[in-house]
Amino acid sequence: MSNNKPMPAPTEISAPFWEGLKAERLLIQQCNACQHWVFYPRRHCPSCLAHDLSWREVSGNAKLYSFTVTRIATLPDFADEMPQKLAVVELDEGVRINTNLVGLEEDEIRIGMRLQPVFAEVDDKGSRLLRFTGMDSDVDSLKRLPTLAEPEAESTESTPPARRIALDDEAALQSLVSEEFSAWSNQIVVDQALINAFAELSGDDYWIHTDPERARKESPFGGTIAHGALVQVLQSRLKVPLGFEITGFTNMVNYGSDRLRFPAPVSAGSRIHSRARVKSVERVKSGTQLTLELNIHVVGNERPSVINELVILYM
Structure with missing residues (x-):
C-alpha cells in the first residue's frame, strides 16, 4: 500500500x-x-x-x-x-x-x-x-496496515534446474537470443522512506522526489516519484528467473549499458517487478559479450519504468 x-x-x-x-x-x-x-x-x-x-x-x-x-x-x-x-x-x-x-x-x-x-x-x-x-x-x-515489504512466499512448485551452457558452445549461446521475455521476478515496494534514503545518499533531493505535499499539488504525477537511477539500482534485488547459467569462464563483468531509458514514472508506494530477455550474443576481442534487456515495471503497468540493455562480458 x-x-x-x-x-x-x-x-x-x-x-x-x-x-x-x-x-x-x-x-x-x-x-x-x-x-x-x-x-x-x-x-x-x-x-x-x-x-x-x-x-x-x-x-x-x-x-x-x-x-x-x-x-x-x-x-x-x-x-x-x-x-x-x-x-x-x-x-x-x-x-x-x-x-x-x-x-x-x-x-x-x-x-x-x-x-x-x-x-x-x-x-x-x-x-x-x-x-x-x-x-x-x-x-x-x-x-491492520498491510506490510509494505512483505516477503514473497516461496513457491511450493519445484523450480526446474537452470540450463547450463558452456562459454565455448556457440550454437547453444545463440539459442538464448529471443524476442520472448522471461517470467516475472519477485516484487518489492518503492516507498517514500526508500526514496528519501536514496535522495540523501545521491544528493538529489529535488521536491518531485522528496516533498509529498508539494508534489500532490504541483507534480503532473499527483505525488512523489522515485528517481530513475534508484529504480535501476533496485534491479539487483529483483531475482529474474532467466533459466540458464553460463559456465566455463574465468571472469564476468558488467561492461555497461547499450541503452538506458526511463519511459514511465514509479510513484511512491508502487510495487515493482522485472523480466528479461537475451538480446544478443557476440564474440569480441576480449571475450564473449551478452546483451541482456532488463525491463522493470510497476506491477499491473504494461509500459516499463526502466529499460536497460545490460552488457555482460564473459572472459
Whole structure:
C-alpha cells in the first residue's frame, strides 16, 4: 500500500470524526433540537437549522445503498488497491456515507446487504479510515496496515534446474537470443522512506522526489516519484528467473549499458517487478559479450519504468 496517498485534513468542525476513527469509534453529529442525525460534519442542522449539534457514538451497522467497481486508479498512488469497490452506505441512523467496501468479492456484493464498519489503519501514525465489510467478514484482519515489504512466499512448485551452457558452445549461446521475455521476478515496494534514503545518499533531493505535499499539488504525477537511477539500482534485488547459467569462464563483468531509458514514472508506494530477455550474443576481442534487456515495471503497468540493455562480458 502506498504511503504517499492523499489523506483527509481535519478541520475544526470535522476533527472529532477523525479522532474518533483513530480510537476505533464512529462518531456522528445529532441535533439536540430535533434529534436529526447529521453527516457530513457541519455547524448547523440541515433539518431545523439549529446551531446545536453534539457528537455521539453509533454502532456503524449499515446497509448498502449503492456501489460501483473502479478498475483504473484516479492517482498512481492507488494502483495497488485496484479494483476498488466504491460505495454509499446508509447507517441505521439514516445518514449516508461515501466509503470503500473491503473483504468482499464482487459477486458477494448486493444492494441492501447488511454491513459493519472497519476502522482501517492506513499509516504507521495510527491514522484510520472508515470502510465497510460484510457481517460475516473477519473485521480484525481488515483493520491492520498491510506490510509494505512483505516477503514473497516461496513457491511450493519445484523450480526446474537452470540450463547450463558452456562459454565455448556457440550454437547453444545463440539459442538464448529471443524476442520472448522471461517470467516475472519477485516484487518489492518503492516507498517514500526508500526514496528519501536514496535522495540523501545521491544528493538529489529535488521536491518531485522528496516533498509529498508539494508534489500532490504541483507534480503532473499527483505525488512523489522515485528517481530513475534508484529504480535501476533496485534491479539487483529483483531475482529474474532467466533459466540458464553460463559456465566455463574465468571472469564476468558488467561492461555497461547499450541503452538506458526511463519511459514511465514509479510513484511512491508502487510495487515493482522485472523480466528479461537475451538480446544478443557476440564474440569480441576480449571475450564473449551478452546483451541482456532488463525491463522493470510497476506491477499491473504494461509500459516499463526502466529499460536497460545490460552488457555482460564473459572472459
